[in-house]
Amino acid sequence: MKEHVYESVYLRSKDFEEGRVLFETWDPNTHYAWDAGIAIGRYLQGLKAGQLIGRHCPECGRVLIPPRMFCESCFCATDHWIPLQDTGTVITFSLCYVTWDMIRLEEPLIPAVIEIDGASTGMGIMHMLGDVDPDAVEIGMRVQAVWKPAEERTGSITDIVHFKPVE
């Protein structure tokens, strides 16, 4: 089937650095400001107040986090807010040794999916783990949110610094 394959021309970084090929560049100047919306807006208000909150679906009965104004499973409106705990269980995690553009990190970042206490089974959010020996992290570990001081909170997911093991 070789006759069905075109031999593309393979370039190396050096070809660009040493000017052996012609090219054009462009740096986009785009900035975005996203409205948080109804459900996530209220969620961010809760974070600013040091509180995780979920939304209840009247049909399937699930308590949803991140909160949403409609249940994507039942396709009906959710009906009320439910305060949740700031503790949870690590469903899965990673020890990440590279930045997004592949620069090595000495100390790993530890992203995790954390099932939040008070929400329905499997309702997790993505956040970071900290104050923990990376080698000691395991699935099933109980963790608690570490909040920024109240005066430093801005109504952002980063109002939680990270989650740390429950002592």
Place this chain on the structure above:
Amino acid sequence: MNGNRVAVIGAGMTKFVRRAQETAKELAWEAAHLALASCEMTLDDVDAVVIGTAPDAFDGVHMKSEYLSDGCGAWGKPVMRGYVGGGTGVFAAIQGWYHVASGLFDTVLVVCEEKMSSCQPHPQGAFLTIFDHTTERPLKPNLLWIFALEMNAYMNRYGLDKRDIATVAVKNKRNAADHPAALLGDPDITVDDILNTEVMAWPVQRGDVSPISDGAVALVMSANHVARRATPKPVWVEGVGWNLDTAYWTNRDLSYPVYVEEAARMAYKMAGVTEPRKQIHIAEPYDPFDYKELHHLEGLMLFDKGEAPRAAADGVTQRDGDLPVCPSGGLLGVGNPIAAAGLMKVAEIFWQLRGEAGPRQVPGNPKRGLAQAWGDLMQVGTVIVMGV
């Protein structure tokens, strides 16, 4: 089977490379004209064009398929682009199928192209926008995280270790050594070579991941009456399926791709496949990461949940095993220019079922195969079943 009978009658592709000198249009044209030449057709025989290409942000070109369209032979023709992230390559073939099955067109040219290398310093800069802008992106996520989190959930659920999974990378990179378009073929690679690669986001290591690539693939799909005149060896589309899970990815069971199962059920039903383990002779599941091949084989119901790694270790999925999997070399070996990689899998089933895969040919005259792709925010499954 719903609709008119549809066959794949031609295929062509470019070599997959890390960074191609050719523009996206040039790559698309090379693949498209090779596909037409393979079935002795010209653009005059083509009634409509389907274009598959992943995020516009890779190329920094708005409406990338319109930019690509002249390289795809779409000038002056009905054309559409379907986009489901990494699932696009197989989805494009599905769209080609229903263009013809509907009776609207007799012959459709399907072209998938990806040029990831233009995005500097790393195409991840474009990928990162899949994370929720308010609840996730402020945490400065890395695309590898979602794979690492899913892989760890899968390993933990079934008590798998890295060695079980690395066998997939070894198989595919060895298979790719026989593919003339491959970027990372290596006939001598070992499990230890994979396990000794640098850790990126544990449990993901460099050797577990497919490479960033540029490339294009094209297919010609025709209605029964055209296909029978055009070639003595049409490969029939027997079933198609696609399915999407919730975008709240942190609310899903990451250890099992239920959306792949739903897509497979749709395709099997259409194809009359009631016992996939007996009736599917060859499979090209999506393998951007080695664990994903196993994950998808389970979602395709070709192995019980948690059992695919053992089957892989036992050699079942080797090219000469009971169920050859990714005989092409897959994304791990041939390369991963997103949309083109998915269509490469459909092309591989086409070549295999025609007995034209050369040194990659699976023994035993396989009669039915499937290709599957996956993508979006890790939650779309696209499946095509083909037979002779």
